[in-house]
Amino acid sequence: MKYFRNMLAAVSVAFAIGAAAPVFASQDYPKAPAPTANLSGLHAFDFYFGTWRAHHRKLTERLMGSHDWIEFDGTISVRPLMNGWANVDESIFNIPNGGTYRGVTLRSYDGVTGQWNIWWLDGRSPSAPLDPAVKGRFVNGIGLFYADDTLRGKPVKVRFTWSHISATTARWEQAFSGDGGKTWETNWVTDFTKIGS
Helix, strand or coil, X not given: CHHHHHHHHHHHHHHHHHHHCCCCCHHHCCCCCCCCCCCCCCCCCHHHCEEEEEEEEEECCCCCCCCCEEEEEEEEEEEXXXXXXXXXXXXXXXXXXXXXXXXXXXXXXXXXXXXXXXXXXXXXXXXXXXXXXXXEEEECCEEEEEXXXXXXXXXXXXEEEEECCCCCEEEEEEEEECCCCXXXXXEEEEEEEEEEC
């Protein structure tokens, strides 16, 4: 009997000590370190900062077999955001009938995937939902960015291509594919010439 009384006392002491010990929530324990950020493409768009003159060529119809292009000029101003992890540009388009409209491109860098995400806001429809972000990176001086979207209610793939990059020049192209990426139709080409920092 004495043995059981001693055991009961020991259990009671252990319980009292446990009850008095602090309780730790999961956030109190050190977390595993975050993966090292992939910074390989962080500065891929640094070349673009500044002011540029833009010459645009655009198909009048997309994925309709059109060969009719319209050409017009404009300007674009580009600046970094978030200490280089994002950037924004504002474009002014001087369309052939004498009108002008504006648009904004926002880009953000994902340090996990090493890819840039790009969204477009058209000043002619400021309340419309944003198009799906095109995502991609530069490899050997060529930037390729892709998204899935719709055109006239049908699924299309979208591709942006950046090329011809120098201290004072760059080219951007937009292409659509209506067959899942088997064939592509380029529908917009812009050649940029830098005119200011």
